[in-house]
Amino acid sequence: MRKTAADPKGVLEGAHFLDGDHAIAEGALAAGCRFFAGYPITPSTETAERFAERCPGVGGMFIQMEDEIASIAALVGGAWGGQKVMTVTSGPGLSLMMENLGLAVMTETPMVIADVQRAGPSTGLPTMPAQQDMMQIRWGSHGDYRIIALCPDSPQECFDLTVEAFNLSETYRVPVFIMADETVGHMHEKVVIPPAEDIEVVQRNWYEGPKKDYRPYQFTGKDVAPMVKAGDGYRFHLTGLTHDERGYPHLTVDQNEKVVTHLIEKIDSNADKIIQLDESEMEGAEVVVVSYGITSRIVSRAVQLAREAGIKTGSMRLITIWPFAEKRIEELSGKVKAIVVPEINYGQMVREVERSAAGRCRVVSVPHCGGAVHNPEVILDAIVEASK
Amino acid sequence: MSTTSQNISFREASPMADFLRMERMPHIWCPGCGIGTVVNSFAEAVNKSGIDMDKLAVISGIGCTGRVAGYVNFDSIHATHGRAIPVATGLKLANPDMKVVVVSGDGDLTGIGGNHFIHAARRNMDMMVICVNNFTYGMTGGQLTPTTPQTANASTTPYGNYEYPFSLPFLADACGATYVARWTSLHARNITKSIREALNHKGFSFIEVIAPCTTLYQRRNRLGDGLDALEYYKEDAGVEKDVDTRDVGIDFQGDIAMGRFVKQDKPTYEDAVNERYANVLGDDYQLYGMSKPEREEKAKRKAEERAKVQATMDDEEAQMMAEDMGVDEEGL
Numbered sequence: 045m046r047k048t049a050a051d052p053k054g055v056l057e058g059a060h061f062l063d064g065d066h067a068i069a070e071g072a073l074a075a076g077c078r079f080f081a082g083y084p085i086t087p088s089t090e091t092a093e094r095f096a097e098r099c100p101g102v103g104g105m106f107i108q109m110e111d112e113i114a115s116i117a118a119l120v121g122g123a124w125g126g127q128k129v130m131t132v133t134s135g136p137g138l139s140l141m142m143e144n145l146g147l148a149v150m151t152e153t154p155m156v157i158a159d160v161q162r163a164g165p166s167t168g169l170p171t172m173p174a175q176q177d178m179m180q181i182r183w184g185s186h187g188d189y190r191i192i193a194l195c196p197d198s199p200q201e202c203f204d205l206t207v208e209a210f211n212l213s214e215t216y217r218v219p220v221f222i223m224a225d226e227t228v229g230h231m232h233e234k235v236v237i238p239p240a241e242d243i244e245v246v247q248r249n250w251y252e253g254p255k256k257d258y259r260p261y262q263f264t265g266k267d268v269a270p271m272v273k274a275g276d277g278y279r280f281h282l283t284g285l286t287h288d289e290r291g292y293p294h295l296t297v298d299q300n301e302k303v304v305t306h307l308i309e310k311i312d313s314n315a316d317k318i319i320q321l322d323e324s325e326m327e328g329a330e331v332v333v334v335s336y337g338i339t340s341r342i343v344s345r346a347v348q349l350a351r352e353a354g355i356k357t358g359s360m361r362l363i364t365i366w367p368f369a370e371k372r373i374e375e376l377s378g379k380v381k382a383i384v385v386p387e388i389n390y391g392q393m394v395r396e397v398e399r400s401a402a403g404r405c406r407v408v409s410v411p412h413c414g415g416a417v418h419n420p421e422v423i424l425d426a427i428v429e430a431s432k
Numbered sequence: 433m434s435t436t437s438q439n440i441s442f443r444e445a446s447p448m449a450d451f452l453r454m455e456r457m458p459h460i461w462c463p464g465c466g467i468g469t470v471v472n473s474f475a476e477a478v479n480k481s482g483i484d485m486d487k488l489a490v491i492s493g494i495g496c497t498g499r500v501a502g503y504v505n506f507d508s509i510h511a512t513h514g515r516a517i518p519v520a521t522g523l524k525l526a527n528p529d530m531k532v533v534v535v536s537g538d539g540d541l542t543g544i545g546g547n548h549f550i551h552a553a554r555r556n557m558d559m560m561v562i563c564v565n566n567f568t569y570g571m572t573g574g575q576l577t578p579t580t581p582q583t584a585n586a587s588t589t590p591y592g593n594y595e596y597p598f599s600l601p602f603l604a605d606a607c608g609a610t611y612v613a614r615w616t617s618l619h620a621r622n623i624t625k626s627i628r629e630a631l632n633h634k635g636f637s638f639i640e641v642i643a644p645c646t647t648l649y650q651r652r653n654r655l656g657d658g659l660d661a662l663e664y665y666k667e668d669a670g671v672e673k674d675v676d677t678r679d680v681g682i683d684f685q686g687d688i689a690m691g692r693f694v695k696q697d698k699p700t701y702e703d704a705v706n707e708r709y710a711n712v713l714g715d716d717y718q719l720y721g722m723s724k725p726e727r728e729e730k731a732k733r734k735a736e737e738r739a740k741v742q743a744t745m746d747d748e749e750a751q752m753m754a755e756d757m758g759v760d761e762e763g764l
């Protein structure tokens with residue numbers, strides 16, 4: 045894995061007033077993404093629009109595809125064509141992407157997919173926020189697999205985490221999701237883009253050995269094989285079928301076990317390195333609130349009120365959603381009375397918290413239907429109740 | 433599809449060995465299946481064209497024909513059902529030096545993948561699409577496809593097909609394809625020549641090859657074996673010059689109009705992108721770091737190469753005419 049400074053061409057250094065969608069596009073350009081394929085959908089369209097506007101000057105390619113199925117399929121081709129690639133979407137488009145998410149996972153193709161979540165099901169509330177796709181990205185494509193997902197709570201983090209998403213996707217050859225939501229996507233805040241030399245970028249790990257020895261895969265469950273790009277004479281083959289190290293179909297149960305175990309283990313065995321959490325006042329906490337994305341910003345008010353009311357309240361913000369911070373939750377569950385989990389859905393990540401706490405403490409779900417953020421009072425009430 | 437190990441045409445000693453992943457033989461196709469002919473013609477066309485094999489990528493969808501990507505010795509992707517064209521689009525745009533070729537079935541390209549097909553044609557995306565049209569979903573056992581002629585029997589139209597089928601040359605033409613041809617698997621030399629021509633064509637080229645699915649379509653419709661299919665093509669397929677693509681639909685066991693129906697020059701998607709950006713942004717526009725003079729130089733070089741190849745093909749054609757070979761019937 046080769047880390048370098050960012051290519052200054054893509055870095056719009058300085059302090060800007062940007063919404064989250066625009067910041068995602070800037071993060072992608074800073075990370076070296078030069079190929080974007082997308083299809084318009086509220087509330088994510090602004091990312092595509094900004095990329096379309098910026099990319100000719102940066103020297104990249106933008107294409108508006110005929111649908112989201114085509115968009116993600118084009119990323120598979122684009123990545124093996126040699127570029128860092130990205131797309132952006134929201135619920136209905138995400139649903140269309142599911143089959144080819146599997147192709148990307150199976151062919152271990154690095155790509156970044158931003159999901160600016162809106163309320164569903166179906167067309168739902170297109171212009172209003174939700175956190176309802178957390179499980180879909182994890183389980184939505186058929187078969188067993190792992191992906192990585194990061195969850196920004198501000199336009200600044202939309203920038204920072206998009207750079208990080210590209211770095212992770214190159215390191216683990218896996219699709220990485222940015223799980224934003226309508227509010228973060230559309231809120232304008234100050235976004236500071238550092239100078240290129242201060243932005244760390246993971247470059248693609250290009251294979252450099254003899255052509256005939258190239259193997260697109262290694263099923264170690266720890267790390268991934270280097271990549272090549274089309275046109276360099278390696279004559280690679282990729283298939284969504286269960287395959288051997290050369291990429292050729294190998295349709296046996298044993299080989300399938302090898303491949304799938306690798307896809308799972310390359311993420312799970314590196315979970316400690318991947319997972320980022322933002323914790324505050326965990327020392328001696330009776331109640332801990334676990335939240336992510338826009339909900340974390342409501343939680344900070346609720347936690348402040350709870351502390352003022354004398355309840356020892358810790359807060360844990362999941363920056364990394366998948367892989368899930370199960371070890372840390374397990375550890376906490378032995379120390380606290382209760383974990384409170386507010387989220388803008390009817391209880392998705394709370395299931396992971398419950399699974400990890402395994403009955404060692406109370407786990408309290410604070411669901412909210414899509415379309416709006418919580419009222420901090422509701423979260424406060426849950427904290428007070430849980431502390432009893 | 434069956435798992436026969438019959439392997440007639442791709443022996444290790446085959447002159448096509450360079451173009452095939454010999455280590456993957458035997459292939460999965462049934463005896464008499466028309467897909468192998470197309471692969472042979474493709475390999476031969478690439479061989480004759482002398483193009484850099486490293487700069488050619490083959491992308492297929494899913495189906496019996498979809499397996500082509502796995503047998504040819506190029507950068508290759510066996511994608512998902514219907515999605516070969518967008519995968520190829522991504523690869524081409526990310527790496528404009530590549531030639532991209534999609535080889536897939538009628539169901540893959542015009543059923544589940546129909547939306548991508550029409551839009552790639554509309555954009556005049558610089559790629560070649562070869563459709564092996566066997567009027568059926570071979571891989572899944574002989575179901576109806578968008579090209580199955582009316583009254584033909586498919587496993588999902590057990591009383592005969594009542595749907596109106598697509599005529600693929602008309603579809604491609606109407607959507608903006610700049611090269612459109614149709615042959616049958618009997619006419620291997622014509623397929624080869626057409627593929628060479630399309631490889632040298634800049635823009636969206638579409639070649640339909642009518643081919644037998646012996647195991648399912650032929651058998652289910654009591655049409656005999658592969659040889660009977662070739663007899664049918666010999667009897668009822670003929671080259672039509674200057675024909676309107678509106679008139680080339682195929683009825684059940686009816687006449688098959690063949691030929692190169694469309695060939696026209698039109699800026700490709702990439703040309704249009706480059707021109708527009710350069711017009712508006714001037715020297716600030718540098719796709720993947722390439723300046724305008726560099727782009728122009730490269731475009732000029734490529735145009736010259738294409739002209740050279742075209743000239744040699746024209747010579748060969750003149751020679752063929754002189755020998756009065758007409759449509760080649762070798763192979764019957």
Ligand SMILES: Cc1ncc(C[n+]2csc(CCOP(=O)(O)OP(=O)(O)O)c2C)c(N)n1
Pocket residue numbers: 143494495496497498513536537538539540541564566568569570571572577645
């Ligand atoms: C999304 C999806 N739907 C259905 C299938 C099942 N399937 C595999 S191949 C195929 C049909 C292929 O037909 P065609 O493209 O005509 O190719 P042929 O086998 O005839 O060469 C179908 C329906 C699939 N693989 N993926």
Ligand code: SF4
Pocket residue numbers: 433434460461462464465466467496497566570571644645646647648649
């Ligand atoms: S298309 Fe028909 S004949 Fe050809 S391999 Fe498939 S099932 Fe066999």
Ligand SMILES: [Mg+2]
Pocket residue numbers: 495537538539564565566567568569570577
């Ligand atoms: Mg077919």
